[in-house]
Amino acid sequence: MKPTQIALRAGLPALGAALAALPAQAQETAHSIDEKINEVVGAATGPFVNFIFAPFPGTSFPWIVLWLVIAATIFTLYFAFVQFRAFPHSIALVSGKYSDPDDAGEVSHFQALATALSGTVGLGNIAGVAVAVSIGGPGATFWMILAGLMGMASKFTECTLGVKYRNEYADGTVSGGPMYYLSKGMAERGFAGFGKVLAICFSIVCVLGSLGGGNMFQANQAHAQLANIIGDYPGWITGVIFAAIVFAVIIGGLKSIAQVTEKIVPFMGVLYVGTALIIIAINYDRIGWALGQIFDGAFTGLGVAGGLVGALIQGFKRAAFSNEAGVGSAAIAHSAVRTKEPITEGFVSLLEPFIDTVVICTMTALVIVITGVLQVDAETGQYIWNAELGRVETLGDVSGVALTSAAFESAISWFPYVLALAVILFAFSTMISWSYYGLKAWTYMFGEGKFQELSFKILFCIFVVIGAAMNLGPVIDFSDAAIFAMALFNIIGLYFLMPIVKAEMISYQSRLKSGEIKRYA
Amino acid sequence: MTTETFVVAYENKEGDDGLLDYAIARAKKDNAALLLVHILEWSPYKFLTPQEIEERHARRKQELARAKEVMLDPALAKVHAAGLEGDCRIRYGSVVELVAEIASEASASMIFVGRSGTQSMAARIFGSVPLGLAQVASVPTVIVP
Numbered sequence: 001m002k003p004t005q006i007a008l009r010a011g012l013p014a015l016g017a018a019l020a021a022l023p024a025q026a027q028e029t030a031h032s033i034d035e036k037i038n039e040v041v042g043a044a045t046g047p048f049v050n051f052i053f054a055p056f057p058g059t060s061f062p063w064i065v066l067w068l069v070i071a072a073t074i075f076t077l078y079f080a081f082v083q084f085r086a087f088p089h090s091i092a093l094v095s096g097k098y099s100d101p102d103d104a105g106e107v108s109h110f111q112a113l114a115t116a117l118s119g120t121v122g123l124g125n126i127a128g129v130a131v132a133v134s135i136g137g138p139g140a141t142f143w144m145i146l147a148g149l150m151g152m153a154s155k156f157t158e159c160t161l162g163v164k165y166r167n168e169y170a171d172g173t174v175s176g177g178p179m180y181y182l183s184k185g186m187a188e189r190g191f192a193g194f195g196k197v198l199a200i201c202f203s204i205v206c207v208l209g210s211l212g213g214g215n216m217f218q219a220n221q222a223h224a225q226l227a228n229i230i231g232d233y234p235g236w237i238t239g240v241i242f243a244a245i246v247f248a249v250i251i252g253g254l255k256s257i258a259q260v261t262e263k264i265v266p267f268m269g270v271l272y273v274g275t276a277l278i279i280i281a282i283n284y285d286r287i288g289w290a291l292g293q294i295f296d297g298a299f300t301g302l303g304v305a306g307g308l309v310g311a312l313i314q315g316f317k318r319a320a321f322s323n324e325a326g327v328g329s330a331a332i333a334h335s336a337v338r339t340k341e342p343i344t345e346g347f348v349s350l351l352e353p354f355i356d357t358v359v360i361c362t363m364t365a366l367v368i369v370i371t372g373v374l375q376v377d378a379e380t381g382q383y384i385w386n387a388e389l390g391r392v393e394t395l396g397d398v399s400g401v402a403l404t405s406a407a408f409e410s411a412i413s414w415f416p417y418v419l420a421l422a423v424i425l426f427a428f429s430t431m432i433s434w435s436y437y438g439l440k441a442w443t444y445m446f447g448e449g450k451f452q453e454l455s456f457k458i459l460f461c462i463f464v465v466i467g468a469a470m471n472l473g474p475v476i477d478f479s480d481a482a483i484f485a486m487a488l489f490n491i492i493g494l495y496f497l498m499p500i501v502k503a504e505m506i507s508y509q510s511r512l513k514s515g516e517i518k519r520y521a
Numbered sequence: 522m523t524t525e526t527f528v529v530a531y532e533n534k535e536g537d538d539g540l541l542d543y544a545i546a547r548a549k550k551d552n553a554a555l556l557l558v559h560i561l562e563w564s565p566y567k568f569l570t571p572q573e574i575e576e577r578h579a580r581r582k583q584e585l586a587r588a589k590e591v592m593l594d595p596a597l598a599k600v601h602a603a604g605l606e607g608d609c610r611i612r613y614g615s616v617v618e619l620v621a622e623i624a625s626e627a628s629a630s631m632i633f634v635g636r637s638g639t640q641s642m643a644a645r646i647f648g649s650v651p652l653g654l655a656q657v658a659s660v661p662t663v664i665v666p
Contacts, residue, residue: 105613108565172579336575436571
């Protein structure tokens with residue numbers, strides 16, 4: 001055990017004592033529960049995972065990753081690089097320059113952005129990037145940034161539609177998201193039946209994504225980080241504690257926990273990026289080298305198995321999992337915002353992949369590369385590939401969130417504790433957001449009602465325990481598959497509906513130019 | 522015919538009856554109209570959960586209706602019963618900033634505000650509504666105990 005781990009154990013006497021007090025037989029039983037859950041869930045999700053990640057015939061390129069890349073490229077071109085042209089206007093919207101003072105008290109653009117970000121900024125930025133860089137090499141970072149920039153156009157498209165086709169109820173509440181624009185928007189285009197099928201398919205995989213990436217993956221990595229610093233203990237213990245807190249918030253209506261988390265999460269985000277910048281600044285002499293590794297690795301692979309394609313696949317996969325562009329989740333969050341112009345939510349939402357991927361994920365990747373936790377062969381200068389594990393050899397032989405933790409620890413010894421807190425808070429806020437997304441898809445399928453809501457929320461809590469108890473492999477595979485499956489149905493609809501977004505964009509921009517859309521500050 | 526307008530920063534907290542009575546007495550004496558202002562504290566940067574975002578519009582409508590029916594309508598009835606001209610405004614935002622802004626928009630000649638009555642550390646460090654108004658308002662501000 002590392003000295004820091006011993007120190008933390010001393011700092012957490014209650015937990016340490018409780019775990020130490022577990023008799024050996026009980027611990028064995030606990031581990032066997034983990035293994036049993038792994039076995040059952042791993043076997044149940046295997047065929048679904050295999051289908052989603054099946055390679056494009058004759059290549060090693062998963063067809064679903066290609067699906068996202070092509071969509072992001074098409075939206076970027078179709079909207080004439082809206083992510084770059086509208087970037088300054090998006091900032092102006094978020095800073096309230098176009099907000100009518102008479103609308104004060106309604107949800108502001110800033111609040112919509114912050115809430116949607118709290119659902120996306122999370123473990124994908126910390127653990128997911130580590131996975132990408134350890135499997136795809138530093139070059140994966142380049143493709144991740146590119147995917148983030150392109151994904152801004154996908155997010156713009158889906159969030160505009162989310163607001164435009166939401167359902168508004170008599171009591172003033174709203175429900176929106178891909179399931180609504182797929183059914184209502186497609187009906188408007190003359191494809192009512194097909195739209196309904198897409199909406200139902202989307203809802204099914206959204207519920208799975210909510211239970212997978214939005215829940216199991218979060219619980220799993222939060223447990224991994226805790227076990228990393230206080231010593232190994234059964235995952236279901238973390239799962240039960242997390243599930244109890246999530247239960248208190250989403251079923252017990254204990255808003256204070258959610259509100260405290262929502263306040264701390266942005267602070268942790270700033271702290272995380274700030275610390276990454278400090279570590280990069282400390283290693284300023286290696287910045288040029290690290291950037292060189294990222295660019296070289298993007299096109300040569302630097303000896304990492306899979307080369308360019310391997311780096312590209314990992315970069316795009318992790319970017320999509322982190323910023324969720326094209327997945328449709330953010331459209332659910334943004335659709336609840338009351339705005340006179342649906343397109344304004346599109347403009348605001350395009351900032352999310354930028355903040356999430358281009359800024360935060362890049363920081364994680366740079367810290368991992370720059371601190372040298374990826375092992376390089378001194379003779380060849382190439383990364384040492386561990387064929388058995390299917391990734392680059394790492395310092396301490398760790399992966400996922402533990403690799404990011406090791407990278408930060410190599411520069412700032414106490415940072416793993418801060419990171420552990422950040423991971424837990426990020427995991428928790430992501431779970432709260434995804435419980436909402438899953439619930440919206442669930443009620444779309446089964447109807448609004450107290451029983452329907454409660455049944456989903458209980459299911460969600462059960463999956464917290466399952467997620468924390470499983471090994472990283474089956475959890476991350478299922479998480480990825482479920483999230484990517486959402487993109488499959490969502491993007492088909494986006495292709496049909498993108499002319500509607502374009503008409504909205506042209507109308508808005510001409511009114512903005514003529515001064516009809518007023519600037520208040 | 523009234524000659525001037527007095528703004529009353531009305532919160533309907535304990536002691537605001539005294540504030541309203543005093544403002545009515547002064548308005549009668551000066552032949553002024555009263556503009557009752559109630560501000561619902563709100564920041565566009567406050568973090569909301571997705572569920573809160575969904576419910577926000579409905580909540581806003583309820584909050585506005587409640588503020589009007591429970592607080593301002595009875596207070597305005599009292600103003601009218603005293604034979605004075607009166608009106609009211611409800612807004613969301615920062616209390617000090619908005620009361621001062623509305624007073625300015627209405628060309629009011631005076632603002633009446635109730636004493637905060639708090640000795641808390643937070644009020645000492647961050648200030649209170651009466652102190653804030655005394656500092657930023659462009660017209661004389663009367664703090665009513």
